[in-house]
Amino acid sequence: MSILALLSDPAAWAALATLIVMEVVLGIDNLVFISLLSNKLPEGQRVRVRRVGISLALVLRLILLSTIAWIAGLVEPVFDLGLTGALGDHGQPSFETAFSVRDLILIAGGVFLLWKATSEIHHTLDPNDSGEETAEKPSIAISFGSAILQILLLDIVFSFDSILTAIGMTDQLPIMLVAVVVAVGAMLWASTPLANFIERNPTVVMLALGFLLMIGAMLIADGFGVHVPKGYIYVAMAFSGGVEALNIAARRSRARTRGH
Secondary structure (H helix, E strand, O other), X not given: OOHHHHHOOHHHHHHHHHHHHHHHHHHHHHHHHHHHHHOOOOHHHHHHHHHHHXXXXXXXXXXXXXXXXXXXXXXXXXXXXXXXXXXXXOOOEOOEEEEEHHHHHXXXXXXXXXXXXXXXXXXXXXXXXXXXXXXXOOOOOOOHHHHHHHHHHHHXXXXXXXXXXXXXXXXXXXXXXXXXXXXXXXXXXXXXXXXXXXXXXXXXXXXXXXXXXXXXXXXXXXXXXOOOOHHHHHHHHHHHHXXXXXXXXXXXXXXXXXXX
């Protein structure tokens, strides 16, 4: 379909709006990770690493979109351990071990997220030997190169997930391109406010790390054929975030009362 035909097709606009929303929602995971990681860098490097990390996410997505046929082939099994779970209500096994390249990427990304979030929680709960680490500085500092490398690894995982979602929703490449660019632009716009919010509210760090643990477990489950509806994950995240927002408001209210 030509560009002019797409512009005059209401269904194309509806597909674009839906896909943009989906891409923005899928980008939340990536954005939380980048925000947490960038806050461990010196003040002068944080904005730069966020911009570089999100730019890498855009580049990876555009590269993957240019190889749609190859991406679609990554869902074909490359080896099978021969294990399957009991059939569910829809006649599908509860899990399977016929792994595709996509499955292996998701499992590797999930393991990395579990390791990263667990190590950060450990640094938060276990003060360093000098006793100088506090709730405001819960984790060890990292280098700029290390931050970019870790962001790149997760960008690869989340980019595959994002593009496969786009392929499943539409077969029009221009719609996919526009949705990806708009969603990554929204991530770039929201990255600094989100990182600053996390920096100002140290208790949110533990909540964000909990999100990463949950997302890592979901990626591993998805790699093993256990398809957890992502709506459940995002509703749980939104509910937890709402509760934490109420806690923050209550603490500020008590602080103003004490100030008066």
